[in-house]
Amino acid sequence: MGNTSRRRAQPNSSAADMLRSFAERIVRLKEEIKVFQADIKDIRNEAGAQGYDKKALMLVVARMMEDSADKAARQETAALADVYLASLGMLDGTPLGDAARRRFDPIDDPADGMAETDEGADRDDDGSLGGEHEDASPPSGAMSEETIAAAREEGSAAAEAGERVFANPYVAGDPRRAAWDEGWCVRKGSDGMEIPDAFRRKKKSAADDAGDEASA
Numbered sequence: 001m002g003n004t005s006r007r008r009a010q011p012n013s014s015a016a017d018m019l020r021s022f023a024e025r026i027v028r029l030k031e032e033i034k035v036f037q038a039d040i041k042d043i044r045n046e047a048g049a050q051g052y053d054k055k056a057l058m059l060v061v062a063r064m065m066e067d068s069a070d071k072a073a074r075q076e077t078a079a080l081a082d083v084y085l086a087s088l089g090m091l092d093g094t095p096l097g098d099a100a101r102r103r104f105d106p107i108d109d110p111a112d113g114m115a116e117t118d119e120g121a122d123r124d125d126d127g128s129l130g131g132e133h134e135d136a137s138p139p140s141g142a143m144s145e146e147t148i149a150a151a152r153e154e155g156s157a158a159a160e161a162g163e164r165v166f167a168n169p170y171v172a173g174d175p176r177r178a179a180w181d182e183g184w185c186v187r188k189g190s191d192g193m194e195i196p197d198a199f200r201r202k203k204k205s206a207a208d209d210a211g212d213e214a215s216a
Contacts (some may be wrong), residue, residue, distance in 0.1 A: 044057065044058070075099055076099075076201060076202065078097070078099065079097065079099035079100040079102075079103055080100075080103070080199070080201065082096050082097055082099075082100035083096075083100050083103055083104075083185060083198055083199060084199070086100070086181050086182050086184075086185035086186070087182075087185040087186055087188070087189035087199075088186075089152075089182045089186060090182075091178045091181060091182050092178075093175050093178050094178055095168070095172070095177045095178045095181050096165070096178075096181045096185070101165045101166060103197075103198035104164075104165045104185075104188065104198045105164050105165050105166055143175050143176070147176065148175055148176060148179045149179070150176075151170065151175075151176035151177075151179040151180045151183070152179040152180065152182055152183035152186075153183055154169075154180055154183065155168070155179065155180035155181060155182065155183025155184035155185075155186075155187070156183035156184065156186060156187040157183075157187075158180075158183075158184055159183070159184040159185075159187035159188050160187055165181070165184055165185075168180050168181060168184070
């Protein structure tokens with residue numbers, strides 16, 4: 001009877017061996033990862049010694065490794081950050097990007113829905129009539145704070161009047177363009193207590209969720 005008790009107290013040798021095998025395989029892989037990480041560090045240092053920025057290099061590497069889902073997520077995050085910065089008046093002179101604008105005006109072509117105007121007229125990317133800014137160029141020289149503030153007020157008034165974000169009248173490179181965007185977004189973000197849809201990450205469709213689960 002004593003022998004039986006001792007046999008029961010002993011662990012199942014095959015299960016223990018399997019557990020050890022799993023653990024040792026993971027240890028080996030982690031040791032290999034350490035070697036790879038050291039190699040990557042050496043390459044980064046080599047690039048830095050040649051004058052390249054190591055952080056920028058790793059950003060390029062991350063972009064090169066993106067799949068379509070990673071790229072879409074990164075672009076949406078960047079667009080959301082643009083929207084948030086604009087709503088807080090923190091664009092620092094950089095206008096909203098197209099992806100951020102389309103969060104407020106989610107259409108493929110900004111000219112769609114404007115058929116009441118001349119259908120034969122060419123349009124710019126911002127939905128304005130072609131040629132309207134053909135010869136326009138950003139103003140040279142410093143611009144007063146009063147002028148910038150006036151453009152910000154114009155954007156706010158445009159949002160309140162229901163004008164689209166693509167209606168920004170200022171050309172690229174004009175400091176008033178970013179100020180107008182800020183005023184427009186600040187007004188949109190302050191309308192009511194609910195978070196605007198443009199401030200929210202888009203919900204994944206059922207098909208996307210199924211794809212994520214399949215790849216997990």
